[in-house]
Amino acid sequence: MAALLSASAIALVLALACLAVAPGHGALQVGFYKGKCNSTDVEATVRSIVAARFARDRSIVPALLRLQFHDCFVKGCDASILLEGRGSEKTANPNLSVRGYDLVDQVKSALESKCPGVVSCADIIVIATRDAAGGGKQYTYTVQTGRRDGTVSLASDAVRNLPGDSFSxxxxxxxxxxxxxxxxxxxxxxxxxxxxxxxxxxxxxxxxxxxxxxxxxxxxxxxxxxxxxxxxxxxxxxxxxxxxxxxxxxxxxxxxxxxxxxxxxxxxxxxxxxxxxxxxxxxxxxxxxxxxxxxxxxxxxxxMGAVQVLTGSQGQIRKSCRFVNK
Ligand code: HEM
The missing domain is CATH 1.10.420.10 (Peroxidase, domain 2)
Structure with missing residues (x-):
């Protein structure tokens, strides 16, 4: 009996240890950036930039909703859709009409000037999309953050993963x-x-x-x-x-x-x-x-924002959302 108990106790400890180190969805959290960007409130900064854009261009709402979908469905929500370069995701056919890149750049440079290398482009997409969708207030929701940015972006992955307009x-x-x-x-x-x-x-x-x-x-x-x-x-x-x-x-x-x-x-x-x-x-x-x-x-x-995310020490925090760090 004692041997049985100790065997199951060991199994439990091992299982808990695995859970503790396994990178994954669990590592995302609400308010990840609290206190991490000097005195700047990261989510409030994103909110005010999105609100200013929304005030003059309501089409930022669909632009960002689609941007998040097309990011998350291809290699997970890792901002791989933002990367420039020959044959990168944004050059794939289903992505040619995706918009909102300039808004992400604007938020990124505002945040880099307050706390360089802290806020990921992947999180900017998710926070900004929530704020745009919440333009009508009623549709706001609390987001999780703590994503890191990917380093690989292939048009072929976009074509393979994005559903077709005539899908059953x-x-x-x-x-x-x-x-x-x-x-x-x-x-x-x-x-x-x-x-x-x-x-x-x-x-x-x-x-x-x-x-x-x-x-x-x-x-x-x-x-x-x-x-x-x-x-x-x-x-x-x-x-x-x-x-x-x-x-x-x-x-x-x-x-x-x-x-x-x-x-x-x-x-x-x-x-x-x-x-x-x-x-x-x-x-x-x-x-x-x-x-x-x-x-x-x-x-x-x-x-959807938690699909195949990179967290912890995975990936990187890009300096520019359009390029992998040198
Ligand atoms: C089976 C899944 C889906 C398919 C096949 C699909 C397909 C499409 C297509 C073909 C367009 C028009 C593109 C164009 O004419 O340039 C579009 C637009 C759009 N999609 Fe989807 N979509 C899907 C799911 C989603 C999801 C999950 C979201 C976001 C949560 C989304 C958000 C949007 C938005 C907001 C637009 C309008 C974009 C704009 O006005 O710029 N879609 N989608």
């Missing part, structure tokens, strides 16, 4: 599961399509020649088809932009879910999560308020 619900669920995110996380995070725009090139097929049929996608409301056709002429080379949420495109709200239930999803993937049996009930609950989007969206953003 099952394909999208699988892509999120591969990052440790659930079906509910997918539905909540796709709710970010409540703001921002897409290019006509992503919907031409749905408007004019769905799957080679010569007809529009029957899953799209015919009134929306004709409106979007006027914005996206078939032969035009302009590749204009159209709102992802056709009802309230500039506000973070549940309008997106109501729209997709009314067959007014713009991207095929958006429409797919409204119709698939595996996702339809959650979409309905978010649309009718049975589930609270503001609270749950914040939780899902925090969860």
């Amino acid at each position: 619900a099952a394909q999208a669920i699988a892509a999120f599961r591969a990052k440790g995110l659930s079906t509910s996380d997918l539905i909540l995070l796709l709710g970010a399509h409540t703001v921002g725009v897409t290019h006509c090139s992503f919907v031409l097929n749905r408007l004019y020649n769905y799957n080679g049929s010569g007809k529009p996608d029957p899953a799209m409301d015919p009134a929306l088809v004709s409106f979007l056709r006027s914005r996206c002429p078939q032969k035009s080379t302009a590749n204009s932009v159209i709102a992802l949420d056709q009802a309230t495109p500039a506000v973070v709200d549940t309008g997106y879910y109501k729209q997709i239930l009314a067959k007014r999803g713009v991207l095929k993937v958006d429409q797919n999560i409204a119709s698939a049996a595996s996702t339809n009930a959650t979409v309905k609950a978010l649309a009718n308020g049975g589930l609270s989007f503001p609270a749950l969206f914040g939780k899902a953003m925090v969860k």
Whole structure:
């Protein structure tokens, strides 16, 4: 008995020791930078820069939401999307319309002037995104920090990891599961399509020649088809932009879910999560308020912000978000 007890006690001690040294999600914490940047309040500094930008350009909200998603899904939330260079992530096709890099640079230089080499670019993305999404106040949430920056950025990783605009619900669920995110996380995070725009090139097929049929996608409301056709002429080379949420495109709200239930999803993937049996009930609950989007969206953003993070002594704190330290 005594031998048994001591064997299990040893196993417990070993397990605890492993937990203590294992780098990973557990190392992120709320308020990591408190007291670490001389007298500067890091999160307040980010907040004021984002607020100033938001006041003159509300499109910073979708820009940053997408930036965080595209960072976290490729090698984790390590700011690898910010790195310059031939063949880096930002040169990959799905990233060509990603925006917000200048805002991150602005925050980084403000913080470097207060405490050089302390605040990671990966954390700046996450804090600034929260503050932008919270532009409407209601959607604010507490973020965890303590991420470090990666040193590798490959376009091929972006192409491999970022989900496609026409993914079925099952394909999208699988892509999120591969990052440790659930079906509910997918539905909540796709709710970010409540703001921002897409290019006509992503919907031409749905408007004019769905799957080679010569007809529009029957899953799209015919009134929306004709409106979007006027914005996206078939032969035009302009590749204009159209709102992802056709009802309230500039506000973070549940309008997106109501729209997709009314067959007014713009991207095929958006429409797919409204119709698939595996996702339809959650979409309905978010649309009718049975589930609270503001609270749950914040939780899902925090969860996405913890995907494959570098912490402790991993990676580095870049001096410039665009380049690995020399
Ligand atoms: C299955 C998952 C997803 C797919 C396939 C997808 C696809 C797309 C596509 C094709 C666009 C339009 C790009 C363009 O026309 O240039 C877009 C825009 C956008 N996406 Fe997603 N997305 C997904 C998930 C997410 C997530 C998880 C977020 C954030 C949490 C997000 C945030 C946004 C935002 C805010 C925009 C508008 C960007 C702007 O106005 O500049 N997306 N997405």
